[in-house]
Amino acid sequence: MTAVRIPPTLRGEVGGARQVDAAGATVRELLDDLAARYPALGAQLLEGGDVAPFVNVYLGGEDVRTLDGLDTAVADGQTLILLPAMAGGSC
Amino acid sequence: MPTYRELLAQTKAEIAEIGTPEAHERHGADDAPLFVDVRELDEWQEGHVPGAIHIPRGNLESRVEGLVPDKEREIFVYCAVGARSAFGAKALTDLGYTDVTSVAGGFTDWKRNGYEVATPHFLTPGQRSRYSRHLLIPEVGDEGQQKLLNSRVLLIGAGGLGSPSSLYLAAAGVGTLGIVDADVVDDSNLQRQIVHSTERLGEPKALSAKRTIEALNPDVHVEAYEERLTSDNVERIVGAGWDVIVDGADNFPTRYLVNDASVWHDIPVVHGSIYRFEGQVTVFEPGAGPCYRCLFPSPPPPELAPSCAEGGVLGVLPGIVGSLQASEALKLILDIGETLTGRLLLFDALHTTFDEVSVKRDPTCPVCGEHPTITEYVDYVQFCALAGRGVAS
Numbered sequence: 001m002t003a004v005r006i007p008p009t010l011r012g013e014v015g016g017a018r019q020v021d022a023a024g025a026t027v028r029e030l031l032d033d034l035a036a037r038y039p040a041l042g043a044q045l046l047e048g049g050d051v052a053p054f055v056n057v058y059l060g061g062e063d064v065r066t067l068d069g070l071d072t073a074v075a076d077g078q079t080l081i082l083l084p085a086m087a088g089g090s091c
Numbered sequence: 092m093p094t095y096r097e098l099l100a101q102t103k104a105e106i107a108e109i110g111t112p113e114a115h116e117r118h119g120a121d122d123a124p125l126f127v128d129v130r131e132l133d134e135w136q137e138g139h140v141p142g143a144i145h146i147p148r149g150n151l152e153s154r155v156e157g158l159v160p161d162k163e164r165e166i167f168v169y170c171a172v173g174a175r176s177a178f179g180a181k182a183l184t185d186l187g188y189t190d191v192t193s194v195a196g197g198f199t200d201w202k203r204n205g206y207e208v209a210t211p212h213f214l215t216p217g218q219r220s221r222y223s224r225h226l227l228i229p230e231v232g233d234e235g236q237q238k239l240l241n242s243r244v245l246l247i248g249a250g251g252l253g254s255p256s257s258l259y260l261a262a263a264g265v266g267t268l269g270i271v272d273a274d275v276v277d278d279s280n281l282q283r284q285i286v287h288s289t290e291r292l293g294e295p296k297a298l299s300a301k302r303t304i305e306a307l308n309p310d311v312h313v314e315a316y317e318e319r320l321t322s323d324n325v326e327r328i329v330g331a332g333w334d335v336i337v338d339g340a341d342n343f344p345t346r347y348l349v350n351d352a353s354v355w356h357d358i359p360v361v362h363g364s365i366y367r368f369e370g371q372v373t374v375f376e377p378g379a380g381p382c383y384r385c386l387f388p389s390p391p392p393p394e395l396a397p398s399c400a401e402g403g404v405l406g407v408l409p410g411i412v413g414s415l416q417a418s419e420a421l422k423l424i425l426d427i428g429e430t431l432t433g434r435l436l437l438f439d440a441l442h443t444t445f446d447e448v449s450v451k452r453d454p455t456c457p458v459c460g461e462h463p464t465i466t467e468y469v470d471y472v473q474f475c476a477l478a479g480r481g482v483a484s
Contacts, residue, residue, distance in 0.1 A: 005446075007369075008366055008367050008368070008369055008402075009366070009391070009395045009396065009397065009402075010395070018439075018441075018442070044395065053388055053389045053478075054387065054388075054389050054390060054391040054392070054395070054478065055391075056386070056387070056448075058448040061446075061447060061448045061449055062448070062449055063448065063449065063450065063451065066449075066451050081437075081446070081448060083435075083437075083448070084387075084391040084395055084396070085343070085346075085364070085386075085387040085390055085391060085396070086364040086365065086366045086369075086371055086396070087340070087341060087342050087343045087346060087364060087390070087396050087398060088251075088341055088364055088365045088366050088398050088399040088402075088404065
């Protein structure tokens with residue numbers, strides 16, 4: 001299982017958890033597993049089978065866009081971080 | 092007992108010496124030695140070898156280990172003519188420094204030969220006292236403090252992030268702070284916006300921050316912009332000449348606008364954002380690393396990007412994130428250390444964790460990429476609204 005870090009704005013879709021586990025050998029399989037178990041999260045994250053453009057996905061601290069994208073293989077002990085931009089600062 | 096002359100001759104016989112032409116040649120080399128000036132403060136202030144560090148002879152033994160921890164580092168000691176530096180070189184050797192040379196002829200000879208001289212601006216006695224804890228740090232010192240006093244930092248927002256960052260930058264002696272904020276102080280701000288106060292309720296934030304900052308440090312000049320940064324005023328404000336921009340905006344259109352302006356004006360941006368217990372900090376340095384659009388090509392739809400006004404924020408969180416921003420800004424000005432360029436720091440106050448992800452430059456970035464497609468300011472509100480519906484990417 002791979003630990004997946006859920007951003008604060010998407011925690012409502014996973015019952016408030018900061019981190020959930022997902023199964024899969026590639027990033028795509030992890031996301032598909034998440035989407036199957038948390039359909040509301042899948043609806044926010046995925047657009048036409050791809051990750052929504054406003055969500056960055058990091059595996060082992062690297063943006064998967066700079067690796068093999070969703071086909072990037074997942075190694076033991078790596079953490080997947082889902083990260084949309086946050087605007088807040090001045091507020 | 093030997094006379095002074097005898098003692099000097101005896102000391103010189105025990106140490107290595109080098110003439111100023113040879114010392115000058117080494118000064119410009121890639122493996123240049125560290126020049127240590129052991130003269131008094133008034134002599135140093137009238138001019139010194141560029142890049143040298145200053146430790147008066149009287150404090151040499153007590154302070155050198157703090158300033159030069161590497162005892163194998165090659166050191167050229169100099170004074171006015173080569174006498175104090177001879178004794179200084181002997182003292183350093185006795186302390187275990189293995190590669191110490193005294194510059195015979197000293198700074199007098201160096202100047203006479205027409206070699207390059209750095210003349211520091213004077214810090215007033217009041218400034219020497221106010222910034223004494225900076226002056227003691229080798230990475231800051233006199234020259235660094237002068238840099239800070241001559242530097243200009245533009246703060247986007249005088250709110251949660253702008254409060255701590257502006258206060259610390261002002262305390263550090265950053266000479267000019269620009270503050271852009273169109274809001275007025277509201278009582279719901281005071282749980283975290285520590286640059287304001289209860290007596291300032293209803294006052295424009297830019298002016299309230301200016302009053303607090305100028306009371307904290309009269310060395311700092313504040314340029315207050317009581318307006319929202321837009322495509323119409325961005326050239327006037329960002330174009331006013333800034334060394335660093337500290338972005339603590341509260342909305343995506345301003346974030347993208349600040350990004351595009353900073354890329355086109357070649358100004359590094361220290362980015363911070365916060366929500367509830369979590370913060371993000373990074374540095375966007377045009378040319379040296381990614382920009383905001385490389386990191387986030389498009390903003391999330393509004394339902395996934397609630398502001399702190401909608402979602403709340405732990406009051407101390409902007410204190411931590413804004414202080415990190417101030418720290419990065421000071422490093423950029425001083426050109427020291429390693430900034431967050433290319434790294435996004437993720438802070439979680441609820442679990443007290445710092446995570447880091449790498450951020451790379453995107454060669455296809457529409458603003459800083461190889462073939463830019465956005466070359467002038469756009470309608471940023473519309474850009475963000477369209478992206479939110481998944482139209483733009």
